[in-house]
Amino acid sequence: MELSATGTTRRDRQRAATVVEIKAAARKLLVEGGASALGLRAVARELGLSAPALYRYFASHEDLISAVIADLYDELTATLVALRDGDPDADLGEKLFLVAGGLRDWARAHPAEFGLLFGAPVPNPLAEGHDLTPSHQAAMRFGAVFKDLVAQVWHQQPFPAPADEQLGPELVEQLRQKSEYFDGMPAGAVYLALNYWTRLYGLICMEVFGQLHWALEDAGAYFQAQIFEIGEALGLDCPLPE
Amino acid sequence: MELSATGTTRRDRQRAATVVEIKAAARKLLVEGGASALGLRAVARELGLSAPALYRYFASHEDLISAVIADLYDELTATLVALRDGDPDADLGEKLFLVAGGLRDWARAHPAEFGLLFGAPVPNPLAEGHDLTPSHQAAMRFGAVFKDLVAQVWHQQPFPAPADEQLGPELVEQLRQKSEYFDGMPAGAVYLALNYWTRLYGLICMEVFGQLHWALEDAGAYFQAQIFEIGEALGLDCPLPE
């Protein structure tokens, strides 16, 4: 088994190229026709292949979609990281606002992709090897962008967090288990970090899924106000709108 | 064309009964096998009919699902109304907590149904006759349960709402358009009502869709803390946990 300088044979490289071709075609169909257009046969048709040929690269239709999801997570993560590191003069608070707004912008620009990532229920989150799934790991890398930023904000200038007595022992117990993951933040601070994420998620989901149209035709101003409100809870100074 | 005492012919009554049967079968399949089990042929098989027979009652598979969604909204609304009116001694704040918790309980007990109602993007919310859709009207009746409660809380004891200057003119303009729907509440109060709903929605969606498992294995305590926090913003006195 002779290996080239890159450690891969020629076939391996061609195979990898085909894999990215397949995922690109799937991505194109997803953008153009929504999640329902992501058929296995449609993907094959897109690149002039027969449907069974795709089974040489993905074990099933679900596996293909899962791979696309992982790629989308990584792409979204890269977008947010670029936003976070784009302005070297921005302080942590500004970075947090940039990233939150960037997530909303991405979701609005790619509603089908966003729905694929966050809209559908996670299949079986308590299966055995679920943590090893590529899409799950990509999701964790994505979430870490927010987690890291909030943790940095905390370690730079601890924000006033609710006391353990206000949260109740049961909740404090669960939050404390995540203290290590949150770089040693106490329960109250982890609570606020979770609060940041759940509210951000809820806002964007409602807007992208059209669940807010009855109340607001343009949710942008409401989103800004909410993000500022959440930021204040993290001790960030938020400019008043206008 | 002779009409019976009820204003319907015998055929009409039998037809209506069949419609109910169809939706009941669809509901059963939904509960047992999730949203993907809601096949048109599967429903027909469930009641010993041929697939084309269903087209005498629903114009398409999508129409059938839409009818099921409307029924689910009504069922959920009835559950919440029963909770709201169940305890005659409960004040408005307690009713609000009961209804919020009832929504979470229903979502956890019927995850497939909840996903059908709130998980998938609303198809085309800006189509012409979309507001006349039965499922949309049922969704509005559902939302009105929360809207009415918050409005009653406001009119009984106005809670401290953010001033217009804090929200910005653009947002205030949009909120004021909904003032009439919210029984004359000012922009700041409508903002808090929206805040209540978006946070409640986000919390339950994340929990039911398994998007919170990485942080909390049992989101109950976190939900309670959040609901109390939101209730405080509405001037309700919330008992500390434990």
Next chain:
DNA sequence: CGCTTTGGTGAACACCGTTAACAGTTAACG
């Protein structure tokens, strides 16, 4: 009674995900 409407059927179409059997190309190995 005759006629129309209604509710059902089976056949068929086009699509889907998936598997099996097969053929051509390419890499690996004695």
Next chain:
DNA sequence: CGTTAACTGTTAACGGTGTTCACCAAAGCG
């Protein structure tokens, strides 16, 4: 080098889906 195995693609087929069509029996109604 030749042989052999692995890889990559094909077509055919199975069972499934939503949907349409032509047809038929029964119910309702003048």
